[in-house]
Amino acid sequence: MAMDMDQLRRIFYEECRENLEVLERGLLALDLGAANFESMNTIFRAAHSIKGGAATFNLDDISHFTHVMETLLDEAREGNRQLDRQTIDILLRGVDCILAMLEAYENDAEYDKSEPDAVNAALNAIMDSDDSASSSSNDLSSAPLSTDLAPQEPAGSDIEKWAICFVPDPAMLFSGNDPVRILRELHALPGGAEVRCDPTHLPNFAQLDPEKLYLRWDIQVDGHVPRDEIEAIFEWVEDECDLTITPIHRSVPSDMDAASTAAEAPATEPQTPENASSSEPPPAVKKANKPAVKSDASVSSIRVDIDKVDNLINLVGELVITQSMLAELSSDFSPERLEQLQSGLEQLMLNTKELQESVLNIRMLPISFAFNRFPRLIRDLSLQLGKRVELVIEGENTELDKTVLERISDPLVHLVRNAVDHGLETPAVRMEKGKPETGMVHLNAYHQGGSIVIEVSDDGSGLDKERVWRKALDKGLISDDIPLCELTDSHVFNLVFSPGFSTVEQVSDVSGRGVGMDVVRRNIEQLGGNIDVHSTVDQGCSFKISLPLTLAILDGQLVKIAEEVYVVPLISIIESLQVDSRQIKTASGVQLYRLREENIPILRLKEEFGLGSTDDDLDKQLLCLVEAGDKKVGLLLDELLGQQQVVIKSLESNYARVPGISGATILGDGSVSLILDIQGLITQFLARVSDASGHIAAA
Amino acid sequence: MANILAADDSVSIRQMVSHTLKEAGYHVETANDGADALRKAKSKTFDLIISDVNMPVMDGIEFVKQVREVQQYKFTPILMLTTEGSAEKKSAGKAVGATGWIVKPFNPDTLLKTLKRVL
Numbered sequence: 179m180a181m182d183m184d185q186l187r188r189i190f191y192e193e194c195r196e197n198l199e200v201l202e203r204g205l206l207a208l209d210l211g212a213a214n215f216e217s218m219n220t221i222f223r224a225a226h227s228i229k230g231g232a233a234t235f236n237l238d239d240i241s242h243f244t245h246v247m248e249t250l251l252d253e254a255r256e257g258n259r260q261l262d263r264q265t266i267d268i269l270l271r272g273v274d275c276i277l278a279m280l281e282a283y284e285n286d287a288e289y290d291k292s293e294p295d296a297v298n299a300a301l302n303a304i305m306d307s308d309d310s311a312s313s314s315s316n317d318l319s320s321a322p323l324s325t326d327l328a329p330q331e332p333a334g335s336d337i338e339k340w341a342i343c344f345v346p347d348p349a350m351l352f353s354g355n356d357p358v359r360i361l362r363e364l365h366a367l368p369g370g371a372e373v374r375c376d377p378t379h380l381p382n383f384a385q386l387d388p389e390k391l392y393l394r395w396d397i398q399v400d401g402h403v404p405r406d407e408i409e410a411i412f413e414w415v416e417d418e419c420d421l422t423i424t425p426i427h428r429s430v431p432s433d434m435d436a437a438s439t440a441a442e443a444p445a446t447e448p449q450t451p452e453n454a455s456s457s458e459p460p461p462a463v464k465k466a467n468k469p470a471v472k473s474d475a476s477v478s479s480i481r482v483d484i485d486k487v488d489n490l491i492n493l494v495g496e497l498v499i500t501q502s503m504l505a506e507l508s509s510d511f512s513p514e515r516l517e518q519l520q521s522g523l524e525q526l527m528l529n530t531k532e533l534q535e536s537v538l539n540i541r542m543l544p545i546s547f548a549f550n551r552f553p554r555l556i557r558d559l560s561l562q563l564g565k566r567v568e569l570v571i572e573g574e575n576t577e578l579d580k581t582v583l584e585r586i587s588d589p590l591v592h593l594v595r596n597a598v599d600h601g602l603e604t605p606a607v608r609m610e611k612g613k614p615e616t617g618m619v620h621l622n623a624y625h626q627g628g629s630i631v632i633e634v635s636d637d638g639s640g641l642d643k644e645r646v647w648r649k650a651l652d653k654g655l656i657s658d659d660i661p662l663c664e665l666t667d668s669h670v671f672n673l674v675f676s677p678g679f680s681t682v683e684q685v686s687d688v689s690g691r692g693v694g695m696d697v698v699r700r701n702i703e704q705l706g707g708n709i710d711v712h713s714t715v716d717q718g719c720s721f722k723i724s725l726p727l728t729l730a731i732l733d734g735q736l737v738k739i740a741e742e743v744y745v746v747p748l749i750s751i752i753e754s755l756q757v758d759s760r761q762i763k764t765a766s767g768v769q770l771y772r773l774r775e776e777n778i779p780i781l782r783l784k785e786e787f788g789l790g791s792t793d794d795d796l797d798k799q800l801l802c803l804v805e806a807g808d809k810k811v812g813l814l815l816d817e818l819l820g821q822q823q824v825v826i827k828s829l830e831s832n833y834a835r836v837p838g839i840s841g842a843t844i845l846g847d848g849s850v851s852l853i854l855d856i857q858g859l860i861t862q863f864l865a866r867v868s869d870a871s872g873h874i875a876a877a
Numbered sequence: 878m879a880n881i882l883a884a885d886d887s888v889s890i891r892q893m894v895s896h897t898l899k900e901a902g903y904h905v906e907t908a909n910d911g912a913d914a915l916r917k918a919k920s921k922t923f924d925l926i927i928s929d930v931n932m933p934v935m936d937g938i939e940f941v942k943q944v945r946e947v948q949q950y951k952f953t954p955i956l957m958l959t960t961e962g963s964a965e966k967k968s969a970g971k972a973v974g975a976t977g978w979i980v981k982p983f984n985p986d987t988l989l990k991t992l993k994r995v996l
Contacts (some may be wrong), residue, residue: 182896190889223931229886230960233982234890241982352945354954354976359995389951414977415970 187235194231194280199550200224202273204501206553208268222251227278240279246301247272268300326639337401337425340408344397345420348390355415357391363411369400371451401425404532427437457485480580482540490536495527545623546574548587552594552621561599566605566616567598573623578630578729586725589698593634593721594619601638601719611716630727635720641713643670653679671711672808675699703857705729706747714734732826734853736819737802740789743851745824750856752803752810768867771801771812778803778812781863786838806857809864826853838862879903879924879996884914884935884940885958886932890993892982908968913933916943925996926955927979930966938969
């Protein structure tokens, strides 16, 4: 059982995270004044589920902490309380606290208790300050944690028996309760029960309604059984029966007492059952089962739409049918059945392709998973920086591979943070510029061809071309032999992604866009994507990220280098051309290819991979022009083969990391082919020939 | 063994309930909310129903009310999962025809013990 509890607890962690998101999103929406009963109810339910689940899985800190939030939200839901901005602030801090506790539980670590304590105190203060609201539900809030028992009968030793008179309501069966089960339970008590049925109220047969109860019972139970244990048995039917429980005392003199308690007993009956129930769940497992769960990073799961799974099952079914058809063909094959074979293989190909798409589809999650954190981020930032910001989100249902989604989150946060921090102006400045006081940050995601595009834009001050250029000059990122006016905007703006730029804390007050942008770009490029920036002074700035839909499969161009087949990701290729040796010249030891006003450095793959030296007769060779970031290189190779989708296998996990190679794949003939890491190759190559690189970048 | 229908909007609770009951040899089907549970209840026969109170789409109280009106569930035991001692919820549940309640948080043992009272 312990093993299973661990598993279930992990499901709870995941679910708790989702509920926290719901809670946060709901609270943020309330902040904007979008309160209605349904949204309040959703918020409450999220808190309620967190508390309930946490308690069930013995995460006491979380359940206790969430209890206060839940109580407050319950009051708000019932309309007994208005949630003002301060309260929402504190509730949001509460969300962070729960998340911190959750992470502590997951990692079996400690967390800082001061923040939860502070939030708890603040919430209690809010509830105490408002008497009208707290009076109705505070009693409810304190009930669960106190387990004080009802006044007990005087010590049980002198009670010989309990005399129970049980008169069920005629309609009791309609609540699903059955006196037989109650009697069975009484029988199961230590010492058993003596039961005497009183049939005197049975009507005559003609008037008997078989769905009603006419019987009554007089029962005697051993006096050592505590009273509340008996009451617990009748707990569910307390209002569906007349019940008296009278102690029969051993000694004669106490008969008087017995009579008096018997008289009181029915009156006190209805109040007690609640206590009986709250004393029931034994806290025995609480300590023993303290989460010994080490969060296992390798175990991660996704929740998949059942339709997607159904679709997969259907496809596998199709595949099985095709397979048996082919098997049947092979067992009895003759040349005249060739056509049948071909159509079977065609079917197989179709099935496989569909299956592949569907399987990949399982990993696809809507980008809202990444976008969801931004309303909160924007809210916090705008408070912190004294700016007014409106966040517009579009395309949140666009789906993206889970791995890509996880790895794109941080770069996005960085971009959004920058947009608010450096892009948007303060309300006063915006007014001066004749813009609305409230600035806008726009997140958008959409599909474009085989990739997904994510845009982060703002209507702030934009990038100042000259300032960026000067800074790049100061940092030695570019040479000054080409005047600014001859450089394109995009050329200059893309300098903000240069590694040197990031060490500057700000480009200037107005257009400081430099912090960590190189890291952002590197992350995106590691995903096989790229990022581009557009900006207009005083109108804003826009970052456009293109990403491949998945990391598992890629469209590849097969190329041949010295009899070896390599895969070049199609997305990196600009064009391929027959080498014309007249266009080649050498500068500072690097061969450059002159192509339409551009000098492209030539990277000889054969030498790069140590496969021998390139023939002198370059005219027989091909040049494959590839691009990563804003750098272009021409790959010199022997032959272009076909294009095909290849399944990426990690080289790192099967062998070791190899510079210039991003992975491997298995081709149709069973041979292994390496996939080129264009970004890595270019960086490596240009670092070697760094002398020329400044020149080339500007060319 | 008895057929049990358990409705809860929380995946972890649902899995825990269903796991516990299956271990104990019961047949279990689960539902995500009241509406789902009602549909499932009508599609086959259950000997016992367990339902959470707070659920989206259709809450537990409304579900019990409606399922009690279905002929075959006239006398079926229906247990509500209520939080702590919430007296209101208990009486609201009783009012629409719930048989009894299981107090949350519960552990597998309490769950089985409570079930034995009605099965």
